[in-house]
Amino acid sequence: MKPKKQLLILLLGLLLPMQTFALIPTDRKQRLTAGWEFIRQDMGSIWEVMRPITGAGKPETVPLWQAVTLPHCFNAEDAVDPDVNYYQGPGWYRTTLSIDNPYEDGRTYLEFEGAGQKTEVYVYTTRVASHTGGYDGWKADITDAVARFKQDPVCRKRFKGQVPIAVRCDNSRDTEMIPSDMSDFNLYGGLYRYVNLVYVPAVHFDGIRIDAETDEKGREGSVSVQFQMPDDASDKARQINLRILSPDGKEIQSASSVSSAYQFSLKRPQLWSPDSPALYTCIAELICNGDTLQATERFGFRYFRFEEKGPFYLNGKRLLLRGTHRHEDHAGVAAALTEEMMRTEMQQIKAMGANFIRLGHYQQSDIILRLCDELGLLVWEEIPWCRGGLGGETYKDQARRMLTNMISQHRNHPSIILWGMGNENDWPGDFETFDKDSIRAFMSELNDLSHHLDPTRSTVIRRCDFCKDIVDVYSPTIWAGWYGRRFRNYHEMERAGFESTPRFIHAEWGGDSHAGRHAEEIITEGRSSFDIEAGDRNGDWSESYIVRLFDWHLKEQENMPWLTGAAFWTFKDFSTPLRPQNPIPYVNQKGVVQRDGTPKESYYVFQSYWSREPMLHIYGHTWPVRWGRADEPKEILVYSNCPEVELFVNGTSQGRKQRNSQDFPAAGLHWNVVLKEGENKIEAIGYNGKLRLKDEISQEYQTQAWGEPAEIRLTQSVLDAETVLVQAELVDKNGVRCLDAADFIEFGSTDSKALLQNQGTSCGSRRIQAANGRASICVKRGETPIAVSAGSGKRIQSMTTIATL
Secondary structure (H helix, E strand, O other): OOHHHHHHHHHHHHHHHHHOOOOOOOOOOEEOOOOEEEEOOOOOOHHHHHOOOOOOOOHHHOOOOEEEOOOOOOOOOHHHOOOOOOOOOEEEEEEEEOOOOOOOOOEEEEEEOOOEOEEEEEEOOEEEEEEEOOOOOEEEEOHHHHHHHHOOHHHHHOOOOOEEEEEEEEOOOOOOOOOOOOOOOOOOOEOOOOEEEEEEOOOOOOEEEEEEEEOOOOOEEEEEEEEEOOHHHOOOOOEEEEEEEOOOOOEEEEEEEOOOEEEEEEEOOOEEOOOOEOOEEEEEEEEEOOEEEEEEEEEOEOOEEEOOOOOEEEOOEEOOEEEEEEOOOEOOOEOOOOHHHHHHHHHHHHHHOOOEEEEOOOOOOHHHHHHHHHHOOEEEEEOOOEEEOOOOHHHHHHHHHHHHHHHHHHOOOOOEEEEEEEEEEEEEOOOOOOOHHHHHHHHHHHHHHHHHHOOOOEEEEEOOHHHOOOOOEEEOOOOEOOOEOOHHHHHHHHHHHHHOOOOEOEEOOOOOOOOOOOOOOOEEOOEEOOOOOOHHHHOOOOHHHHHHHHHHHHHHHOOOOOOOEEEOOOOEOEEOOOOOOOOOOOEEOOOOEOOOOOEOHHHHHHHHHHOOOOOEEEOOOOOOEEEOOOOOEEEEEEEEOOOEEEEEEOOEEEEEEEOOOOOOOHHHOEEEEEOOOEEEEEEEEEEEOOEEEEEEEEEEEEOOOOOOOOEEEEEEEEOOOOEEEEEEEEEOOOOOEOOOOOOEEEEEEOOHHHEOOOOOOOOOOOEEEOEOOEEEEEEEOOOOOEEEEEEEOOOEEEEEEEOOO
16 A cells, blocks of 8 residues: 555544544434424524514514424425525524433434535524534534523523524535535525434444445355444443344344444345345344443345446346436425335336436435335435535535545445445536646545445546546446437447446436427438437427437347446436526426426336336327328337237227337337327237236327417316316417427416416426427415416416316
């Protein structure tokens, strides 16, 4: 080892334990979800937050706070409000807690699973903790401040023995903080992950580190368990009882000792993999001075390697990484997803057939990592050093700390195989100078730090060619058919990327699609209208184009025995401040599901290639009207993993076809048929042994040509007892539907709260581009009639009335 690197690692060993914020290992945590108040502005002082209100109409009653439930985000709606910049600034939360630590001389913590982006914590008027970084977990020790406050007469007289807590979050712009505001996602503010009240005895676990290793064939496994404890715990009499349970819940190891480190081995451990995510359980019981603390961790055995100039291997077998990406974002709540919402999303990803996910571009909730362990999703997780350049020492210290925290908090998860050092670090803009040498030096420092903290996993970055030799695995930027060239050029572009680096992976490919927008194929001089360069600039952002782009990539990946894997960008549409002109303003629409989780047509393309569960889906469930000349053949696509599919149009069989992944498009499941004027019933039957799957849609076929949009027609359909869907349809002066119209439609209402708006979805956006001449919005009925309007510029306006409940 070089002397310089030896010195670095020595310094890291001395300094980093003082900077880490570990989540608290204990099975007893109280989620603090109810009883919070919030105000989205700064306050003059902590006293202004805490001062008593002496009566109605008094100056102390303002400004007004609102009741909220955690998790909560400042930007639940304004992130996709088409008329404003999303709020970036301070906001306050406050609550009162009954705090009664059952442990004598125990410690009381508030544990923050993530809060954005700079946070201060107060017990009454005493500031007890602060943290910078919106994505790593951390804790605030409130023990002493609570004890002092309980001696204050104010505690008994005004708060009836409860303890007032205030938290100030701030997501103001700051170029000396990561991630950069040049990033293609919102830097949200708020307590958007869970906050927990935690009691521990004086002697407790500060951390539990589990290293489970096995050989490539899984013949033997070794386990090392290390318990980190407070510095003053070493001279305390204690006992640690340890139990190890197999994946089926049977106890296979146990020990009882004063030691803070355990090691054992076992023959033929059950291996963790995407097909069989076998998880072992470690139950540790700490007994000291009559106090008992129990903590549970899970772990798994797997062996992986990225072959130099070759594919990826898991447990001795080649595995093609079939991946996607995830941002922490959802319609109506922004980053404040509940555990149930997270589980639903991750189950959707697994049901699609994915075995790999990149968590972009920051450490995500530990709940997500637990779900990846359970479901069998391999993980690339990274710190938010994203775009903008490189700041000063404050900036670097935050990056070092967030890398340290990410690894220390998530290293026990067997799903993780890659630690990401950054993303698009070749992108300047936050600073007057952009020094590649300085970026290389800091990237090298982070790479060394990662290997020091966790030598068992590989390091990786995406899109920074001048740093690609530093990390273990590298992903260049390749966007065939979207930002450059045609999707049919994908194979040669992928091969060039593979040849350019020793260990290659492909993160980020795909393109945007506006849900509900479809296009008919036009052949001109033998070339399809879908065979275009750079669909971002030259395409129509239709689902018809993007399913073909995805389809081509997936069929080609089956012919790349050297490919480690690829992760398309991204699973779900998400908000971004950089895209105000998109068809849904401020939404990156590259997802295969909408921002609320509603699948687009492209979801089923991936499922047809990746899922092992039999599936069948006719393309066009969101395409009610097709168009063309009378008797003109139209292509119908069926996405399925069944070996054979039969298509019926208006009750007449169009024949059976065998699935062949190399027969583009739709793996050979494509038919050219003539649709009749008016309604057409289209059915598909999939044959998989004795299993029969069926799907059907109804599509109208329009042969009448149209002119320029001249009018908006509004119609209503009832979704449920309280909700009506209002649809705006553009027609020409003769009343003919304009099926290629893409005008922006703006909805309004006499009751603005009735509109389901600022969701960033196809039915939840006040301003939205028409898809095939249509736009829709959901409206909640009220006690009085509601007038809903739709306009497209000054020349076209229309209005309808929603009846009462």
